Amino acid sequence: MNQDLNKIKLTDRSQVVSNKKMTLLEKFYLPAIFKGLYVTFTHLFRKKTTIQFPEVKRPVSSIYRGMHVLKRDEEGRERCTACGLCALSCPAEAITMVAKERLESEKHLYREEKYAAVYEINMLRCIYCGDCETACPKEAIFLTDRFVPSEEARDNFIYGKDKLLEPIDARIDVSKRQTPEVLAFKKDKTQLHNK
Amino acid sequence: MDVIILFKTALIIVILLLSLVIAMYATLVERKIAGFFQDRLGPNRAGIFGILQPVADGVKLFFKEEFMPATADKFLYVLGPSLTMLIALLGSAVIPWGNTLVIGNNVFPLQVADVNIGILYVFAVTSIGVYGIMIGGWSSNNKYALMGAVRSASQMISYELAMGMSIIAIVMMSGTLSLKDIVAQQHGLHWNVWYQPIGFFVFVISAFAECNRTPFDLPECDSELIGGYHTEYSSMKLGFYLFSEYINMFISSAIISSLYFGGYNFPFMHELGLSHNWLTIAGTIAFFIKISFFIFLFMWVRWTLPRFRYDQLMRFGWKVLLPWAIINIVATGIIELVKH
Ligand code: SF4
Ligand code: SF4
Numbered sequence: 001m002n003q004d005l006n007k008i009k010l011t012d013r014s015q016v017v018s019n020k021k022m023t024l025l026e027k028f029y030l031p032a033i034f035k036g037l038y039v040t041f042t043h044l045f046r047k048k049t050t051i052q053f054p055e056v057k058r059p060v061s062s063i064y065r066g067m068h069v070l071k072r073d074e075e076g077r078e079r080c081t082a083c084g085l086c087a088l089s090c091p092a093e094a095i096t097m098v099a100k101e102r103l104e105s106e107k108h109l110y111r112e113e114k115y116a117a118v119y120e121i122n123m124l125r126c127i128y129c130g131d132c133e134t135a136c137p138k139e140a141i142f143l144t145d146r147f148v149p150s151e152e153a154r155d156n157f158i159y160g161k162d163k164l165l166e167p168i169d170a171r172i173d174v175s176k177r178q179t180p181e182v183l184a185f186k187k188d189k190t191q192l193h194n195k
Numbered sequence: 196m197d198v199i200i201l202f203k204t205a206l207i208i209v210i211l212l213l214s215l216v217i218a219m220y221a222t223l224v225e226r227k228i229a230g231f232f233q234d235r236l237g238p239n240r241a242g243i244f245g246i247l248q249p250v251a252d253g254v255k256l257f258f259k260e261e262f263m264p265a266t267a268d269k270f271l272y273v274l275g276p277s278l279t280m281l282i283a284l285l286g287s288a289v290i291p292w293g294n295t296l297v298i299g300n301n302v303f304p305l306q307v308a309d310v311n312i313g314i315l316y317v318f319a320v321t322s323i324g325v326y327g328i329m330i331g332g333w334s335s336n337n338k339y340a341l342m343g344a345v346r347s348a349s350q351m352i353s354y355e356l357a358m359g360m361s362i363i364a365i366v367m368m369s370g371t372l373s374l375k376d377i378v379a380q381q382h383g384l385h386w387n388v389w390y391q392p393i394g395f396f397v398f399v400i401s402a403f404a405e406c407n408r409t410p411f412d413l414p415e416c417d418s419e420l421i422g423g424y425h426t427e428y429s430s431m432k433l434g435f436y437l438f439s440e441y442i443n444m445f446i447s448s449a450i451i452s453s454l455y456f457g458g459y460n461f462p463f464m465h466e467l468g469l470s471h472n473w474l475t476i477a478g479t480i481a482f483f484i485k486i487s488f489f490i491f492l493f494m495w496v497r498w499t500l501p502r503f504r505y506d507q508l509m510r511f512g513w514k515v516l517l518p519w520a521i522i523n524i525v526a527t528g529i530i531e532l533v534k535h
Contacts, residue, residue: 030396033499033500036499036500037495037496037499039499040232040495040498040499041495043231043232043233043234044228044231044232046234047234048230048231048234048235048236049234049235050230050235050236052236052239
């Protein structure tokens with residue numbers, strides 16, 4: 001092993017433990033106590049780290065992985081074809097879906113011949129890894145920078161299409177997640193689902 | 196004479212209400228200060244700057260489930276917190292909150308009862324305080340509560356000794372047991388703290404222990420005792436226990452200020468040229484400033500020092516504080532002998 005490893009410290013504030021006898025002054029403890037009081041006193045006037053949540057939001061990174069969205073295409077049709085790749089790739093097994101065949105009259109609603117009649121994500125199981133997004137060949141599911149709101153009952157955390165599908169008149173921007181690396185990855189023909 | 200009685204009654208009510216309100220807001224201030232010490236903001240959602248927080252806390256405590264263990268001694272179980280609260284409030288009776296107000300031909304002293312054994316009364320009252328805790332811990336019929344109560348009782352008794360000893364030196368110096376006279380003797384800047392620094396330290400440390408404040412908050416130790424003597428208490432009965440700690444803190448601060456920091460006396464009080472009544476009012480304000488400082492000190496120390504271990508606590512009380520208090524008495528005795 002490298003000799004220098006012994007010198008590595010986690011912080012620069014660590015001190016060597018010593019069992020030396022205390023001097024008379026030290027035995028009174030009061031100087032040390034006053035020093036401690038001084039330290040805490042200076043903290044009274046420090047800048048506070050509190051973030052006042054509803055008013056001030058903590059900035060999240062542009063590729064933050066939050067609540068999912070099911071995207072529609074340019075014509076407002078649902079992109080998901082219920083292939084099940086997302087469910088398969090999900091390490092937490094949070095995704096469940098029921099596939100259905102599209103009728104002739106529904107061509108304006110769904111992009112592919114098959115669509116997800118039921119699409120549910122259990123937000124309590126989900127670990128927000130983003131694998132579903134990577135797996136999806138149809139660019140249908142993305143993670144967004146939105147938070148999953150708190151709920152009082154567990155059932156409410158099972159998000160169906162009513163909560164996941166983006167509304168036609170309020171599309172959700174996921175372009176920030178399309179980093180060059182992601183786009184290159186999606187074009188990679190060695191990946192099974194990109195073929 | 197009737198006017199005096201009327202005035203005293205009013206004074207009692209005012210002091211009681213004041214103690215309650217100050218204790219109420221001390222809980223908020225404590226949480227705020229705790230926040231500041233830890234670079235947080237503390238509660239600030241209820242009302243502006245969180246000033247409705249104590250009210251919200253109170254309402255919450257009232258609406259919480261009232262739970263009484265089936266095996267508890269019902270009478271004692273209720274008596275515990277009530278006694279603690281009552282005793283905490285009793286101490287305020289002998290504190291001189293100010294000099295006298297002269298209205299017409301009547302002289303109104305701003306003190307409920309000028310008993311000539313004021314200090315002894317304070318000690319008598321604070322030492323009953325241990326019963327509230329002991330009864331609470333015992334009647335809960337729970338091992339943890341009992342252990343918490345025993346720890347608390349032994350702590351309070353041990354530190355009461357040192358406290359009493361540190362007071363004796365003051366009594367020797369002033370030659371009186373009346374709090375009013377002791378305060379009056381510390382006119383201007385002749386505060387006892389200059390003459391009794393060791394006694395002052397011993398007294399303040401014991402006062403911290405008596406109030407069960409950190410670093411002496413052994414009775415409430417979540418990690419070992421699941422909360423200590425009030426483990427089985429819920430809703431407002433628990434509230435009484437927690438609340439009385441803040442009242443105790445207020446009364447202790449008042450007693451420290453009057454014994455060692457001149458009570459309502461403040462420097463250069465006669466150079467201001469105020470009339471007697473205004474001087475009294477200014478003195479009372481000065482007194483409350485001193486009290487506020489000591490309440491702040493209680494909190495300041497709480498968020499600075501870690502809790503003692505039980506054996507350390509006992510060793511400190513018996514082997515450090517008590518000897519120092521006795522040395523202080525002997526030294527005071529010698530000085531007084533030389534002076535006369
Ligand atoms: S983010 Fe990960 S855990 Fe969550 S649903 Fe997608 S694949 Fe499953
Ligand atoms: S991988 Fe995409 S297209 Fe396939 S089921 Fe999931 S969301 Fe739908």
